[in-house]
Amino acid sequence: MLVELVHGAGEGCLEVDAEAVGHGTPGRAIRIFHGIIRFTDSYPLARAATMQIPASLKGLKPGEIGLVVLGRVVMGDIAVTLVDLAQRDLLRVEETDDDADWLLSPLHGVSERRAVAEYETKLLEQLAGRGQVVRLSSLAADLGQDLGKVRRALEHEVVAQGWVRRLRHGQRTPKGQELARHVRSFQRELRKFKSDEGEEAVGDTLLPFALRFGFLSGDQPPLARFARDWVRTFGDLPGWRQAQPGRPAYDTYGPMFPEAPPGAGLV
DSSP, X not given: OEEEEXXXXXXXXXXXXXXXXXXXXXXXXXXXXTTEEEEESSSOSOOSOOOOOOGGGTTOOGGGHHHHHHSSOOHHHHHHHHHHHHHTTSEEEXXXXXXXXXXXXXXXXXXTTSXXXXXXXXXXXXXXXXXSSEEHHHHTTTOHHHHHHHHHHHHHHHHHTTSBOSSTTOOBOHHHHHHHHHHHHHHHHHHHHHHHHOGGGSOTTHXXXXXHXXXXXXXXXXXHHHHHHHHHHHTTSTTTOOXXXXXXXXXXXXXXXXXXXXXXXXX
């Protein structure tokens, strides 16, 4: 029994009822991703409403939104990039048993199979270079300079996409202006979807976008809590803390994580 084609989770990703194909138990899903079969207990086999990432945003990743729309990269962009990498099975993020820390494990060998931007590769390499499994708390002392390298690579990626000119303040090109309008439209649609369906409906590929727009409380799901803690840990680093803009940025509904240092996770 075919349930749905999940748009944005990767080409050729299907969800099917495990019982219907003779595997697993009722209510359990099989995820077929590029020929790899995965079982999951948490994916809902039927939803009252779904929302897809529009085709007009094809190629835009959640961590690139800040630069395209606001002309700068903030720590929230790095946080949602990590969430996106986790959603794409390039990074494992687990909460410790005492809920006081996070364990990060870059997954080796998967980047060759999927499109990974240079800044994403640099970010994964910085984590992998510190051990097979690293604690978020252990990164606080020395990761700051390396995050600056990730930010520069992100800026180069957005320039290479033709969305922003190579100028100090990230001035958008006509192509970037059009993309920013699509981002604003998607933001409004996603906000309404979340309002109508609840936070639990904003998962999978929508999750990092919802986080970037500041639509989630930070309490649920676990990756939202991780992103909040990442911004708390690194948002006050020199060169990352930024003042609030003098006027609202695109349909701003508040900071990404209200308890983070001012400006660190600004939408």
